[in-house]
Amino acid sequence: DFARSKSLSQQRQYLPIYTVRDDLLQVVRENQVVVVVGETGSGKTTQLTQYLHEDGYTTTGVVGCTQPRRVAAMSVAKRVSEEMETELGDKVGYAIRFEDVTCSSTIIKYMTDGVLLRETLKDADLDKYRVIVMDEAHERSLNTDVLFGILKKVVARRRDFKLIVTSATLNADKFSKFFGGVPVFNIPGRTFPVNILFSKTPCEDYVEAAVKQAMTIHITSGPGDILIFMTGQEEIEATCYALAERMEQLISSSTKNVPKLSILPIYSQLPADLQAKIFQKAEEGTRKCIVATNIAETSLTVDGIFYVIDTGYGKMKVYNPRMGMDALQVFPCSRAAADQRAGRAGRTGPGTCYRLFTESAYQNEMLPNPVPEIQRTNLGNVVLLLKSLKVENLLDFDFMDPPPQENILNSMYQLWVLGALNNVGGLTEIGWKMVEFPLDPTLAKMLLMGEKLDCLDEVLTIVSMLSVPSVFFRPKDRAEESDAAREKFFVPESDHLTLLNVYLQWKSNQYRGDWCNDHFLHVKGLRKAREVRSQLLDILKALKIPLTSCHMEWDVVRKAICSAYFHNSARLKGIGEYVNCRNGMPCHLHPSSALYGLGYTPDYVVYHELVLTTKEYMQCVSAVDPQWLAELGPMFFSVKDTDTSLLDHKKRQKEEKTAMEEEME
Numbered sequence: 001d002f003a004r005s006k007s008l009s010q011q012r013q014y015l016p017i018y019t020v021r022d023d024l025l026q027v028v029r030e031n032q033v034v035v036v037v038g039e040t041g042s043g044k045t046t047q048l049t050q051y052l053h054e055d056g057y058t059t060t061g062v063v064g065c066t067q068p069r070r071v072a073a074m075s076v077a078k079r080v081s082e083e084m085e086t087e088l089g090d091k092v093g094y095a096i097r098f099e100d101v102t103c104s105s106t107i108i109k110y111m112t113d114g115v116l117l118r119e120t121l122k123d124a125d126l127d128k129y130r131v132i133v134m135d136e137a138h139e140r141s142l143n144t145d146v147l148f149g150i151l152k153k154v155v156a157r158r159r160d161f162k163l164i165v166t167s168a169t170l171n172a173d174k175f176s177k178f179f180g181g182v183p184v185f186n187i188p189g190r191t192f193p194v195n196i197l198f199s200k201t202p203c204e205d206y207v208e209a210a211v212k213q214a215m216t217i218h219i220t221s222g223p224g225d226i227l228i229f230m231t232g233q234e235e236i237e238a239t240c241y242a243l244a245e246r247m248e249q250l251i252s253s254s255t256k257n258v259p260k261l262s263i264l265p266i267y268s269q270l271p272a273d274l275q276a277k278i279f280q281k282a283e284e285g286t287r288k289c290i291v292a293t294n295i296a297e298t299s300l301t302v303d304g305i306f307y308v309i310d311t312g313y314g315k316m317k318v319y320n321p322r323m324g325m326d327a328l329q330v331f332p333c334s335r336a337a338a339d340q341r342a343g344r345a346g347r348t349g350p351g352t353c354y355r356l357f358t359e360s361a362y363q364n365e366m367l368p369n370p371v372p373e374i375q376r377t378n379l380g381n382v383v384l385l386l387k388s389l390k391v392e393n394l395l396d397f398d399f400m401d402p403p404p405q406e407n408i409l410n411s412m413y414q415l416w417v418l419g420a421l422n423n424v425g426g427l428t429e430i431g432w433k434m435v436e437f438p439l440d441p442t443l444a445k446m447l448l449m450g451e452k453l454d455c456l457d458e459v460l461t462i463v464s465m466l467s468v469p470s471v472f473f474r475p476k477d478r479a480e481e482s483d484a485a486r487e488k489f490f491v492p493e494s495d496h497l498t499l500l501n502v503y504l505q506w507k508s509n510q511y512r513g514d515w516c517n518d519h520f521l522h523v524k525g526l527r528k529a530r531e532v533r534s535q536l537l538d539i540l541k542a543l544k545i546p547l548t549s550c551h552m553e554w555d556v557v558r559k560a561i562c563s564a565y566f567h568n569s570a571r572l573k574g575i576g577e578y579v580n581c582r583n584g585m586p587c588h589l590h591p592s593s594a595l596y597g598l599g600y601t602p603d604y605v606v607y608h609e610l611v612l613t614t615k616e617y618m619q620c621v622s623a624v625d626p627q628w629l630a631e632l633g634p635m636f637f638s639v640k641d642t643d644t645s646l647l648d649h650k651k652r653q654k655e656e657k658t659a660m661e662e663e664m665e
Ligand code: ADP
Pocket: 015, 038, 039, 040, 041, 042, 043, 044, 045, 046, 047, 075, 076, 078, 079, 279, 298, 299, 300, 301, 302, 303
């Protein structure tokens, strides 16, 4: 009721950070770098920027605040603009990849850490910022970790610049030490005890277990909202679906009045208007049940949660050496994460956390802290970026926790294969151009190959479509109808060209929304693709790269596609079954692919990514001519025998090439 009865300014004054506002500002005045530690919900993200503004910092520059997650950047900016009674995008704005909601009068800017990282390419000293708040540092996202090293240099070069690092957990000493022993400011907590209940036996199906637990709470426990932690979108949807079903059964079979349950999913790909729903107060007499990914662990705070149900799992992007690429995989979360999750139940009053794992798993199987992303993922983009910032030897960069050398070398190798690095590890002309695009190296390469092969117009559309969530809409109750609609767009042997086809048809139907609905396409996704396309076009224009077209000569486009995916090429092994040309990893055609059910299967394909579900499925596949693979592979970029530093890579490369040639014969 608090949110309804109190004005926004009263709510601000009630936050724990408010009681220490003046001391905090004093410490910031006296120090160039400060680490701020406070419980989730204490007001770090929404208040710090405003305090800095109130203390005059915005008269000489922008106060920037970085977030590891897009959802958080958007939702917090919206909240702060409301608190400051200004329109979002005016004084308070946000920027995430392909979406800049700021203007020249913006003084408080929330952004993803990736956006700020890219800004350092254009302005190494970040002159427009007076203060940067590096928020959620405990998450140790890849980009935040790189920013640590870069901002440390900015701090040394610019006396007038201030940096505040915030963390929700207590192991903030590491951050303090990294900057030479800067002060750590603690925001006193205001939390209530949380009763933690472990599962007696390991649970087999945590979706089912969570649904059961939530229903039990709903029927037998007192008021208070429920928060369930799941690993990702699919599980969240399954959980919400099952909960709705149980509620329906209960209502129809019960003679008593069953209290209402408002079931609310939240994950990063959920449209913004649906995301905002979790913050809205439920109707009188209705209990909220939020089903979330670990986004609700620390980056978003929802008040009124009394019950937490924790599966003990989370999805993490991890480099998989067997596949030679990153894959999102489900892992047990760390003890620190489990404790954070439990803490969500004790913000408004004493709460309960139901852990769907055993106490022994907590003690013996969970790591104390999560492994920083930089130590577990592909570093392709980071390598490109640092190289362009003239960091010649990446092993010399000031990392808080350096990535394993093997990771760096693997990433360099992939960039070399794409032609972005030369034989001595320096950026090539292609590499320099690739840095200009806020895209993964593969997609940047595809664009540049589109330029080379004079089919940029077509490739640009494909890249834009690959940069947004799937545009195909497939409601469970109309699966057949929607599949038939999708099939009408199929271009034989290519999902990439199918995406192009969808976009072109949408365009020839005047980009209409009702046309999308009729064809089972997400209009929001297509609009987003159109926006991405126009932004990439701006970059191409700035680089003076003309928008050439091959007038839909499919094979030319296919060749450009092929050039980006040398690593993801596969050859036919059995029906619908392929193996990766490079490492023999099995990979399968997905039933939703345009290549499925053709009546025959092409010998060689490339794919955009592998998705691990019940099998390793290739996502977005195109048939290619094996000749192109040989032609466009790394040998295409002349290899000089005099270079030595990458000799080993070259050797591996040669072996691979021979293996491929043998395979093709
Ligand atoms: P911290 O960063 O310390 O975790 P925040 O500044 O994010 O804390 O949140 C402080 C309070 O602001 C929350 O308890 C919540 O009440 C409110 N709040 C934050 N974001 C939103 C939002 N998008 N909508 C409504 N309330 C919000």
